[in-house]
Amino acid sequence: MLILIIGLLVFLGIHSVLIVKPDLGRSMAARHGENTWKGAYSAIAIIGLLLVIYGYGLARQQPAAVYLPLPGLRHLTHLLMLPVFVLLFATYFPGRIKSATRHPMLWATILWALAHLLSNGNWADVLLFGGFLAWAAADLISMSWRPAKHIPTVPAGRFNDGVCIIGGLIVYALFVGGLHRWLFGVAPM
Missing domain, CATH: 1.10.287 (Helix Hairpins)
Incomplete structure (x- = not known):
């Protein structure tokens, strides 16, 4: 630990x-x-x-349990994970999604961490996902008073939101379909 x-x-x-x-x-x-x-x-x-x-x-x-997640929360985990990869794509493909969220990578990190905390209750999980959740929330709050950091992106385009949605959902499907199990040893379904 x-x-x-x-x-x-x-x-x-x-x-x-x-x-x-x-x-x-x-x-x-x-x-x-x-x-x-x-x-x-x-x-x-x-x-x-x-x-x-x-x-x-x-x-x-x-493993040492801090809490036992309710079985029904796994469905909420999958629902919260749906926009995560879309938001990650939006970080680098500016469009309406990026404009609406302003900081899509931080929102993706918050959703990812929260979703995983709903399904995992061991100390290691709480430290990992709770740490990322706290960091992303603090970073998001600090964005209101500090200058924005420039992140290189592709040029803004009218198809960028489509790229984010389609690309994000494909990556999500790959993770659910076996990539998560291959990388982390845990099948999400």
Whole structure:
């Protein structure tokens, strides 16, 4: 469990830099060079992610229940997961979906984490999904008072929303159809 906690602190910690100190990224890039700052940031994020993956895998081997999810909540989990991949696509394909949500990746993270908390009640699950839920909510709230970070996207186009919906639903179907089981060892259905 300790490796999972350290991984979450490292991964979510580096992703919280802009929440806590919005100008830190610019000042570090100015002081050390943009490529050096981005390289260090990426290396820390990758180390954190690898620790999260490894730590979560270890923690799942000795499950300790915090709560027992109600069986009917699995249906709600699937319903909440439907827009997640659509929102992820909308992050990079600007259109009406991105305009309506303003921060589609954060909303996707919130829905993903909440959906998984409804179906999983072990300590490792609560730490992983609860940590991401808390981070995404804090980041979303901080967006109201800090400057928006530029995310490279494809040009805005009238078909972008269609790409988001169709692409997102295809990826969702792939995950439900076997990709989730292959990647994580758990069949969602």
